[in-house]
Amino acid sequence: MRTDLCDRLGIEHPIVGFTPSEHVAAAISRAGGLGVLGAVRYNDPNDLAAALDWMDKNTDGRPYGVDVVMPMKAPTEGSIGDLSALVPPAHRDFVEKTLHELGVPPLPASEDDQDGVLGWLHSVARAHVEIALEHRPALIANALGSPPADVIAQAHDRGILVAALAGRVDHARRQVADGVDIVVAQGSEAGGHTGEIGSMVLLPEIVDAVGDQVPVLGAGGIGSGRQLVAALALGASGVWMGSTWLLTEEYAQGMPGQTAVSQALLKASSADTVRARIYSGKMARLVKSRWTEAWAAPDAPDPLPMPLQNLLVGEAHRRIAAANDPDVVAMPAGQIIGRFDHLRPVAEVIEEMVAEADATVSRLGTTRS
Amino acid sequence: MRTDLCDRLGIEHPIVGFTPSEHVAAAISRAGGLGVLGAVRYNDPNDLAAALDWMDKNTDGRPYGVDVVMPMKAPTEGSIGDLSALVPPAHRDFVEKTLHELGVPPLPASEDDQDGVLGWLHSVARAHVEIALEHRPALIANALGSPPADVIAQAHDRGILVAALAGRVDHARRQVADGVDIVVAQGSEAGGHTGEIGSMVLLPEIVDAVGDQVPVLGAGGIGSGRQLVAALALGASGVWMGSTWLLTEEYAQGMPGQTAVSQALLKASSADTVRARIYSGKMARLVKSRWTEAWAAPDAPDPLPMPLQNLLVGEAHRRIAAANDPDVVAMPAGQIIGRFDHLRPVAEVIEEMVAEADATVSRLGTTRS
Numbered sequence: 001m002r003t004d005l006c007d008r009l010g011i012e013h014p015i016v017g018f019t020p021s022e023h024v025a026a027a028i029s030r031a032g033g034l035g036v037l038g039a040v041r042y043n044d045p046n047d048l049a050a051a052l053d054w055m056d057k058n059t060d061g062r063p064y065g066v067d068v069v070m071p072m073k074a075p076t077e078g079s080i081g082d083l084s085a086l087v088p089p090a091h092r093d094f095v096e097k098t099l100h101e102l103g104v105p106p107l108p109a110s111e112d113d114q115d116g117v118l119g120w121l122h123s124v125a126r127a128h129v130e131i132a133l134e135h136r137p138a139l140i141a142n143a144l145g146s147p148p149a150d151v152i153a154q155a156h157d158r159g160i161l162v163a164a165l166a167g168r169v170d171h172a173r174r175q176v177a178d179g180v181d182i183v184v185a186q187g188s189e190a191g192g193h194t195g196e197i198g199s200m201v202l203l204p205e206i207v208d209a210v211g212d213q214v215p216v217l218g219a220g221g222i223g224s225g226r227q228l229v230a231a232l233a234l235g236a237s238g239v240w241m242g243s244t245w246l247l248t249e250e251y252a253q254g255m256p257g258q259t260a261v262s263q264a265l266l267k268a269s270s271a272d273t274v275r276a277r278i279y280s281g282k283m284a285r286l287v288k289s290r291w292t293e294a295w296a297a298p299d300a301p302d303p304l305p306m307p308l309q310n311l312l313v314g315e316a317h318r319r320i321a322a323a324n325d326p327d328v329v330a331m332p333a334g335q336i337i338g339r340f341d342h343l344r345p346v347a348e349v350i351e352e353m354v355a356e357a358d359a360t361v362s363r364l365g366t367t368r369s
Numbered sequence: 370m371r372t373d374l375c376d377r378l379g380i381e382h383p384i385v386g387f388t389p390s391e392h393v394a395a396a397i398s399r400a401g402g403l404g405v406l407g408a409v410r411y412n413d414p415n416d417l418a419a420a421l422d423w424m425d426k427n428t429d430g431r432p433y434g435v436d437v438v439m440p441m442k443a444p445t446e447g448s449i450g451d452l453s454a455l456v457p458p459a460h461r462d463f464v465e466k467t468l469h470e471l472g473v474p475p476l477p478a479s480e481d482d483q484d485g486v487l488g489w490l491h492s493v494a495r496a497h498v499e500i501a502l503e504h505r506p507a508l509i510a511n512a513l514g515s516p517p518a519d520v521i522a523q524a525h526d527r528g529i530l531v532a533a534l535a536g537r538v539d540h541a542r543r544q545v546a547d548g549v550d551i552v553v554a555q556g557s558e559a560g561g562h563t564g565e566i567g568s569m570v571l572l573p574e575i576v577d578a579v580g581d582q583v584p585v586l587g588a589g590g591i592g593s594g595r596q597l598v599a600a601l602a603l604g605a606s607g608v609w610m611g612s613t614w615l616l617t618e619e620y621a622q623g624m625p626g627q628t629a630v631s632q633a634l635l636k637a638s639s640a641d642t643v644r645a646r647i648y649s650g651k652m653a654r655l656v657k658s659r660w661t662e663a664w665a666a667p668d669a670p671d672p673l674p675m676p677l678q679n680l681l682v683g684e685a686h687r688r689i690a691a692a693n694d695p696d697v698v699a700m701p702a703g704q705i706i707g708r709f710d711h712l713r714p715v716a717e718v719i720e721e722m723v724a725e726a727d728a729t730v731s732r733l734g735t736t737r738s
Contacts, residue, residue, distance in 0.1 A: 169639070188557070205639055227573065232736060339570070367601060
């Protein structure tokens with residue numbers, strides 16, 4: 001299964017895999033796809049540097065990418081202390097009360113000194129980009145659309161392609177005008193930050209709008225070879241997958257404290273996700289849990305805007321992770337998680353996808369009248 | 370473009386088209402698809418009988434279908450008067466106030482004597498089935514899942530296939546166990562009653578669950594040949610389309626008072642729909658308008674359950690239709706409406722779809738590694 005994207009990125013299969021785990025990202029690249037490491041969880045940019053150093057040594061010289069979370073225009077931004085002061089006390093009370101009701105204990109004092117996921121902050125995302133530029137990614141992707149113009153320019157100076165996620169056709173048009181090289185058309189099925197338009201409608205719409213200028217990847221609901229071929233039928237040059245990798249052996253091994261998350265995702269059906277603003281302040285799809293249900297209750301407050309919501313729930317997320325209860329998780333995940341009931345190695349996922357895709361194309365050939 | 374569905378239904382292309390217009394339904398069947406007439410709008414079953422008589426004469430002997438709205442178990446049901454008494458006065462006040470604010474005038478006294486869409490009532494849906502059985506449909510479809518067992522039995526006695534719409538895999542499994550012959554896997558992108566799972570995920574999931582027993586149709590977001598091929602790639606035997614036909618010449622001609630609706634749909638983007646319970650009491654996707662926005666406002670009441678909500682808004686729908694204002698419409702429509710900017714004849718829609726589907730299959734053949 002080859003498309004123009006393969007030549008463009010120097011990869012074997014038109015499969016781009018986003019993941020917060022450097023072990024998964026490297027395995028995707030080694031298996032012939034493009035592994036894209038999510039930087040947002042690295043509060044200390046030095047940790048991202050270490051992860052990319054490791055990937056440089058563990059990808060057999062194959063290309064990989066880095067994903068940052070960066071609005072095009074830098075927001076007004078104070079220190080963590082300034083920002084935390086903007087979180088209403090009633091919101092803090094709701095979080096504390098909810099965690100208590102869900103049986104999530106406080107953290108040990110030694111671990112209670114972090115500040116949530118700082119990657120949502122523009123200054124931290126900037127540091128992530130600088131670290132990425134010091135390595136050899138083939139691609140820098142931005143979850144929030146076009147990165148700032150100078151980031152695009154610096155990437156292009158180094159021969160690095162820039163990708164952006166788009167949930168609406170007007171966003172895709174603007175990204176291409178801004179100089180983005182690859183548009184990821186992300187349907188509502190996707191995990192994490194996601195819009196309302198389903199892949200079946202969004203993907204061909206974005207292809208028709210910008211596909212003559214840039215390759216378009218299909219994202220949202222992709223986890224099998226049939227779905228890869230469906231995306232290609234809709235005009236994509238390849239696919240961008242995220243949730244599928246959460247249920248791989250490398251993810252379970254490489255991300256500590258994910259036992260409860262794995263269990264929650266394995267037992268979830270495709271109906272067990274919900275879109276809400278409770279994770280970061282922007283709409284994101286999460287696996288349903290007692291935590292997401294608490295935020296959907298009539299007495300729950302409205303979530304705060306980005307980046308305040310993540311400052312509000314950052315400690316809660318760490319407490320939830322430490323409690324390791326499959327019924328109480330705070331985890332972005334797409335509807336595709338309903339299709340997986342056991343952990344597989346990354347290489348097997350890609351091998352099966354490509355084989356199924358080839359078989360699907362053969363099957364379709366018999367339908368011509 | 371042929372699949373096993375074509376042989377099963379005696380049609381040329383694997384395209385099933387749902388529409389409330391007998392003119393559109395007949396045109397779909399004449400063009401080689403299967404036109405399925407929505408019965409729910411026929412308050413007087415004799416009007417449905419007349420429409421089916423007309424279709425018998427205007428489909429060149431080709432097969433067609435009928436779609437009813439019928440829960441498997443008959444709900445407790447009083448007279449219209451009894452039911453209307455259950456509508457809270459505050460809800461009536463909200464509707465009246467909203468229509469006033471939106472500039473929607475009362476109906477002339479002569480037209481102010483109807484009772485909303487009665488097809489939501491089980492007794493009326495039963496009458497629709499009886500009328501259908503007196504004609505020669507190849508298919509009876511039910512928007513609310515499995516029809517009652519005796520309806521399935523009567524249809525089978527007459528050689529009529531029974532189809533049901535499913536928005537979740539557990540619904541599909543139950544339908545097949547109930548004796549349904551064709552499952553329509555309807556993704557969240559669809560117009561009208563629809564679930565939360567996107568077509569990209571739902572369709573292969575339902576195919577894997579029941580596709581070895583019955584043909585599965587892909588619905589939700591289908592309006593082009595590429596989307597038809599995507600559905601086939603995902604394992605469907607064909608597609609079920611609804612919203613696409615709302616923007617055909619036959620619909621505009623055959624459904625009086627639809628000028629404002631056509632204008633509203635033509636100007637809508639794929640982002641201009643919303644899922645809400647305001648149309649019937651069950652979740653349905655509608656085109657966004659000042660009417661849907663009013664129901665989303667903080668002061669709006671929660672919609673009533675089916676069938677009360679439609680009794681509440683039935684007169685409002687007629688007033689809105691009479692006012693003929695493209696900014697104030699109450700119209701079920703799927704996300705695919707964003708792709709159409711002019712009215713086309715039904716035959717052209719189908720011809721273009723099939724040609725694009727054939728071209729897409731050819732294109733996919735070149736991607737094999």
